[in-house]
Amino acid sequence: MSPLGVFSAPENRPPTRKPPGKRRLAALAAALLAAGGLTTLTVVAAPATATTGSALAVAGRGATVPFAEQEAENATTTGTVIGPDRTAGTLAGEASGRKAVTLSGQGQYVEFTLTAAANSLDFRYSLPDNAQGTGITGTISVYVNGTHNRDLTLTSRYGWYYGGYPFSNDPGQGKAHHFYDEVRTLFATTYPAGTKIKLQVDAGDVTPATIDLADFEQVAPAAARPANSVSVTDYGATAGDTSDDAAAFDAAVAAAKSQGKQVWIPAGSFTLNHHITVDQVTIRGAGPWYSELHGARAGLFGKGEPASCSTPTYPGNAAVPGSSTGVGLYDFAIIGEVTARVDCDQANGIGGALGGGSVVQNLWIQHTKVGLWLDGPFDGLTVRGNRILDQTADGLNLHQGISNTLVTNNFLRNTGDDGLAMWAEHDADHHNTFSFNTVLLPILANNIAIYGGHDNTVSDNVVADNQDQGGGLHVANRFSAVPLSGTTTITRNTAIRTGVLDSNWQFGVGAVWFDGRDSAITGRIDVVDNDLVDNNYEGVQFIDGATGDVHFDGLRISGAGTFAWQLQSKPSGTVKNVVATNVGRAGVYNCLGPDALIGLADQGGNSGWTTTFCGSWPTPVYNGDNGGTTTPTTPPTTPPPSGNLALHKGTTASGSQGGFPPGNAVDGNTSSYWESTNNAFPQTLTVDLGGSTSVGRLVLKLPPSNDWGARTQTVTVQGSTDGSSFSTLKSAAGYRFDPASGNSATVTFAAATTRYLRLSFTGNTGWPAGQLAELEAYAS
Numbered sequence: 001m002s003p004l005g006v007f008s009a010p011e012n013r014p015p016t017r018k019p020p021g022k023r024r025l026a027a028l029a030a031a032l033l034a035a036g037g038l039t040t041l042t043v044v045a046a047p048a049t050a051t052t053g054s055a056l057a058v059a060g061r062g063a064t065v066p067f068a069e070q071e072a073e074n075a076t077t078t079g080t081v082i083g084p085d086r087t088a089g090t091l092a093g094e095a096s097g098r099k100a101v102t103l104s105g106q107g108q109y110v111e112f113t114l115t116a117a118a119n120s121l122d123f124r125y126s127l128p129d130n131a132q133g134t135g136i137t138g139t140i141s142v143y144v145n146g147t148h149n150r151d152l153t154l155t156s157r158y159g160w161y162y163g164g165y166p167f168s169n170d171p172g173q174g175k176a177h178h179f180y181d182e183v184r185t186l187f188a189t190t191y192p193a194g195t196k197i198k199l200q201v202d203a204g205d206v207t208p209a210t211i212d213l214a215d216f217e218q219v220a221p222a223a224a225r226p227a228n229s230v231s232v233t234d235y236g237a238t239a240g241d242t243s244d245d246a247a248a249f250d251a252a253v254a255a256a257k258s259q260g261k262q263v264w265i266p267a268g269s270f271t272l273n274h275h276i277t278v279d280q281v282t283i284r285g286a287g288p289w290y291s292e293l294h295g296a297r298a299g300l301f302g303k304g305e306p307a308s309c310s311t312p313t314y315p316g317n318a319a320v321p322g323s324s325t326g327v328g329l330y331d332f333a334i335i336g337e338v339t340a341r342v343d344c345d346q347a348n349g350i351g352g353a354l355g356g357g358s359v360v361q362n363l364w365i366q367h368t369k370v371g372l373w374l375d376g377p378f379d380g381l382t383v384r385g386n387r388i389l390d391q392t393a394d395g396l397n398l399h400q401g402i403s404n405t406l407v408t409n410n411f412l413r414n415t416g417d418d419g420l421a422m423w424a425e426h427d428a429d430h431h432n433t434f435s436f437n438t439v440l441l442p443i444l445a446n447n448i449a450i451y452g453g454h455d456n457t458v459s460d461n462v463v464a465d466n467q468d469q470g471g472g473l474h475v476a477n478r479f480s481a482v483p484l485s486g487t488t489t490i491t492r493n494t495a496i497r498t499g500v501l502d503s504n505w506q507f508g509v510g511a512v513w514f515d516g517r518d519s520a521i522t523g524r525i526d527v528v529d530n531d532l533v534d535n536n537y538e539g540v541q542f543i544d545g546a547t548g549d550v551h552f553d554g555l556r557i558s559g560a561g562t563f564a565w566q567l568q569s570k571p572s573g574t575v576k577n578v579v580a581t582n583v584g585r586a587g588v589y590n591c592l593g594p595d596a597l598i599g600l601a602d603q604g605g606n607s608g609w610t611t612t613f614c615g616s617w618p619t620p621v622y623n624g625d626n627g628g629t630t631t632p633t634t635p636p637t638t639p640p641p642s643g644n645l646a647l648h649k650g651t652t653a654s655g656s657q658g659g660f661p662p663g664n665a666v667d668g669n670t671s672s673y674w675e676s677t678n679n680a681f682p683q684t685l686t687v688d689l690g691g692s693t694s695v696g697r698l699v700l701k702l703p704p705s706n707d708w709g710a711r712t713q714t715v716t717v718q719g720s721t722d723g724s725s726f727s728t729l730k731s732a733a734g735y736r737f738d739p740a741s742g743n744s745a746t747v748t749f750a751a752a753t754t755r756y757l758r759l760s761f762t763g764n765t766g767w768p769a770g771q772l773a774e775l776e777a778y779a780s
Contacts (some may be wrong), residue, residue: 053533054097055440055464058494062438062462063385063411067122067217068115072101075214076111079103082210086536086620088468088500089177091126095212096413096441096465098497100126104208109143109200114193118216120289121197122184124414126210129160129176133169135339138206143198144191152183154206157339158367158390161416165444166341175503177467178443180212180414181390182366186219186289222267222286223331229264229284230256239268246272246297257281265291265332272298275351279303279324285332288364288387292333299336299368300329302352304375309344323378325356329363336368341392341416345369349388353378355402361385370394371412377401377427386410393417395439401427406435413440418470419463424452428482433457439464446470447498450488452481454523457489464496469509472498472532475525476515477545480658484523491528499537504669507617507648508537508562516545516569517661525573529554537620538566538589539580544663547571552578552600557608561620563589564609564627565597568648569663572599580608583627585618587611592650593690616643645695646757646777650688655680657769662686665772670701676761676770683770686758687777692721694779695729696751700759701744701774702737710738711766717747719754726758734763743773751780 055062056069073081083092083099092098101110121142130136135157142149158181163173191197197216201207225231230252233239237248249263253276256263263283267290274297283300285291302324334349349365355378363386365371371388374381376399388395388410395412398405400423412419419439422429430453439447439461447463449470450456463472472495477483490512499511511532514521527550532539539557543566550573557564557580564580566589580587587609590596610628646666653662655677662685664672676683689695698717702708717730729752735745757777761770 053496055438055462055496058462061436061460061492061494063409063436065411065438067215068118069213069215070112070115071097071099071213072110072211073097073099075101075113077101077109079108079110079211086497088503089175091179091210094177094179094441094443094467096124098465100210100212102208102210103199103201106201106203106205106207109198110211111196111198112214112216114191114195114197114216116216116218117190117192118218119187119190120184120217120219121187121214122182122217123199123214124180124182124212125154126159126179126181126212127154127156127206128208129156129171131171133160133162133171135160136206140205140209141200141202142185143196143200145196146198149187150185152185154183154209155181161341166343169340178416182414184289190218219289220287222290223284225264225266226262226284229262230259231264231266232270233266237270239266239270242271244273245270246274246276249276253278253281253283265293267291269294271295275299275301275305275346277301277303277305277320277352278327278329280326282328282330283332284328284330287331288333288362291331292335294335294337296337297347298334299347299349299351300334301346301350302327302354302358304353305351306346306375308346309342323353323355325358327354327358329360331362333364333366334368335364335366338367338369338392341369343393346373348373351375355380358382359384363387364389366390368392370397371415372396373399374402375399376429377403379403381405383407384409388412389414391415394421395419395442396421398422398429398432400425401429402432403430405432407433407437408435410437412437415442416444418442418445418449419447421446421449422451422453422456423479424482425480426482429453429456430486431455433459434461435459437461441465441467442470443467444469446474447472447495449474449476450484451476451478452484454484454486455488457491458493459489459491461493462496463493463498466498466500468500469502469504470500471509471513471541472511474513474515475521477518477521478515478659480518483519484521484525487524487526489526489528490530491526492530494531494533495535496533497536498532499535499539499541501537504671505667506669508566508620510538510541510566511535512539513541513543514547514550514571515543516547517663518656518658520545521547522549525550527552527555530556532557533559535560537561538563540564541566541568542571543568544661545569549573552576553603555579558582559622560584561622562618563587563613565589567592567596569650570596570599574601574603575606576603577605578609579606580627582623582625583608584621584624585626586613587627589613591648591690593688644776644778645689645693646687646775649690652686654684665775668774670703670773673703673771673773678767678769681768682760682762684758684760685770685772685775686756687775688723689755689757689777692753692755694751694753695719695757695777696749696780697778698747698757699744699774699776699778700735700747700772701776702771703773704739704743706739708739708743709766710736710740711764712736713761713770714763715747716760716762717749718758718760719752720756720758721754723756726756729754732760732762
C-alpha cells in the first residue's frame with residue numbers, strides 16, 4: 001500500500017500513433033447504398049440485462065486504488081436484489097453495475113467477507129426522500145463476525161434531485177434522480193482476510209435502505225506533523241466543534257507563506273465558513289481519513305475565484321485577482337454541506353487558478369458542488385490520487401485557458417454532471433492530460449468530456465455507468481468553447497455500460513461521441529486502442545456539425561444495444577481495426593444517404609458493422625448478433641420513405657448563434673432550436689434528405705414554451721436534387737408562430753421531387769434572426 005493511501009500509477013505519455021495511408025471504404029459504402037438504409041438481418045434478441053464487469057478489474061487502465069471493492073448483490077444477503085436495470089431514474093439503474101440490494105425489514109442484512117486485511121469501511125447506499133425534499137436520517141447497524149460493532153448514521157439529505165436542469169429539491173417536480181450517497185468509518189483495529197462485515201437493519205434502524213457496494217481499505221496511521229510547519233491550531237482552530245475555524249486557517253496560511261513554512265492540519269474535524277485563499281504555500285494533513293474540513297464553505301481556492309451569487313444565501317469571498325503558483329494541497333478531506341445545485345455559487349472543494357507547479361494530491365472531496373472547478377488562464381498543475389465523491393455538479397472542470405495540467409490516477413464516483421471535463425470557454429485549454437483515472441456513475445452528462453481547445457489527451461482511463469444526456473467519452477464544439485484544433489488524442493481507454501437514452505432527445509447517445517453543435521469539428525482527433533464494453537446503445541456517435549479529421553485505429557466494440565455506429569452527421573478521416581461484436585440492431589445507423597461513411601478511409605481490419613438501419617429509434621437488444629461480418633453482395637431494397645423525412649438528417653446553415661446549431665432543427669426535440677446569425681438577413685437553413693424524394697408539405701415549429709412571444713417569420717422554400725441548383729417550391733410568405741396555438745406553421749406546395757430543402761429567412765418580427773425548433777418534411 002502506498003503511504004497514507006495515495007494512489008500510484010504510471011504517468012508516461014506514449015507518442016501518438018499516426019494512421020498510415022488510405023484505402024476508401026468502397027465495400028462499406030456499397031453496404032450503405034440503402035440510402036434510407038434498413039437492417040437486412042432478422043434481429044436476434046436476448047434479455048436486456050447488464051454485465052457484472054467491474055470497472056476496477058481492468059488491467060493497466062484506470063486509477064490504482066488503495067481499497068478492495070465488493071458489490072452488494074454478490075455478497076451474502078437476506079435482502080432483495082434489485083436489477084439489473086439500465087433505466088435512468090431508478091435505484092437499480094443508478095447502482096454500480098446496475099444492481100444493488102434493498103433491505104426493507106428488521107433483521108435483513110448484507111454481509112461481506114474481507115478479501116484482504118482492512119481497518120475501514122466506506123459504503124454506497126440510498127435512503128428514500130421525504131415529502132418536503134429535505135431528506136431523512138437514520139441508522140444502520142454494523143456487525144463484525146456476528147458481533148455488533150457500531151451504528152452508522154445514514155441520510156438522504158445530499159441526494160434526490162428533481163425536475164429539469166439545474167434541478168431542485170422539490171419532489172412535486174418529478175423526474176427524481178441522484179439517489180445515492182456514501183458513508184465511511186474507521187475501525188479501531190485491523191481485521192484479517194476472511195472477516196465478516198455485516199450491514200444489518202436492527203430495531204430502530206431506517207428502512208428501506210438500499211446498499212450498492214462497499215470499499216474496504218487498510219488505512220495507514222495518521223501522519224506526524226512535519227518539521228518547519230505551522231499548525232492551524234496554533235492560530236486558534238479547534239477540532240471537533242462547530243466554531244468557525246476559517247480565520248485561524250487564514251492566519252496560519254499567511255504566517256506559513258511569510259516564514260517559508262508549511263501549514264499543518266492535525267487529525268480532527270474543522271469547520272470553515274468561508275473559502276481559504278492560497279498562494280505559494282503548502283498545506284498538509286494527517287491523511288484524508290484523519291484531517292477533515294467541514295462546513296458549507298469548506299474549500300481551498302487559488303487567486304481568481306469568481307464571484308458567487310450576490311445574495312446572502314450564497315456568499316463569495318472578496319475578489320482576489322491573479323493566479324496562484326507553487327501551491328501544494330496534500331492528505332486531508334474536504335466534506336461539504338451542499339444539498340442543492342446553484343450554478344452561480346462557488347461552493348466547490350478546490351477552485352480559482354492554481355498554476356506554476358501546484359499540486360493537489362491525496363484529498364477526499366465529498367458533498368461539495370464541484371470537486372475541483374479551476375478557472376484559467378494558468379499553466380502547470382498536477383491533480384493526482386484524489387477521491388471525488390457525491391458531487392452536485394462536475395467532478396473536475398478545467399475551465400478556460402488552462403494548459404500543461406496533468407489529472408492522473410483519481411477516483412470519481414457519483415458526480416452530478418461531467419466527471420472530468422476540459423471546457424475551453426473564451427480561451428483554449430491546451431496540452432492537458434487526463435490519464436489513469438476511474439470515473440464512475442456521473443448522474444448527468446459524460447464520464448469524460450473535451451469541449452474545444454487544442455492538443456489535449458485522454459488516455460488510460462476507465463469509465464462506467466453514466467446515467468443521462470451523455471456518454472463515456474465526449475469530444476465537442478459546444479457551450480461556446482474555442483473550437484477544437486491541433487490534435488486531440490483519445491487512447492487506451494475502457495468504457496463500460498456507457499452511452500444512455502437521452503431524456504431530451506429520446507434516442508441513444510454513444511459510448512464515444514462527437515458533436516459539432518456550435519461549429520463543424522475541423523481539428524484532428526486520434527482515437528487509438530480503446531475498448532467500448534457492453535454499451536447501452538451505440539458504440540460511436542456523430543451528431544450535429546461534421547467531424548472532419550477523425551482517425552480510428554484499434555477500437556473494440558464488445559456489445560452494443562443498438563448500433564456500432566450512429567451517424568447523424570458525416571465524419572471524415574480514417575478507420576482501421578474497428579471490430580464490433582454482439583451488436584443488437586445493426587452495424588450502422590444511417591439516414592443520411594449512401595455517402596455517409598465514404599469520408600472515412602478504410603485502412604483494413606474492420607469487421608462486425610456492415611449491416612445498416614434507418615427508421616424509428618429501436619429499443620436496445622443486448623447480446624445480439626446483428627452487426628454483420630461481410631458486405632452483402634446485393635444491396636437491400638429500401639422501402640419508400642414515410643413520416644417526417646427530415647428527422648435526424650444532415651443540416652447546414654448560412655450562420656448560427658453559438659449553442660444553437662442547425663442540427664437542432666431536425667433532432668426531434670422542440671425544446672432545442674436553431675438560431676441564425678443575428679442582424680444579418682437573409683439567412684438559410686438547408687437539410688439533406690439523403691436521397692431524392694417527393695415533398696409537398698412542411699411543418700415549421702418553434703419551442704412551445706409561453707416564454708416565446710408570438711412572431712411572424714418570412715420564409716421562402718427551395719428545393720434541389722444536386723445541392724447546387726435550387727428552384728423555388730414556395731414563394732416568400734409570412735408565417736405566424738404563436739405559443740397559444742402550438743407555435744407552429746404549416747407550409748404546403750405542389751409535391752416536388754427533391755433531395756435538398758432550403759428555407760430562406762428574410763424577416764422575423766420577434767427577433768432579428770431566423771429561428772426554428774423543428775423542420776418537418778412530408779410527402780403530402
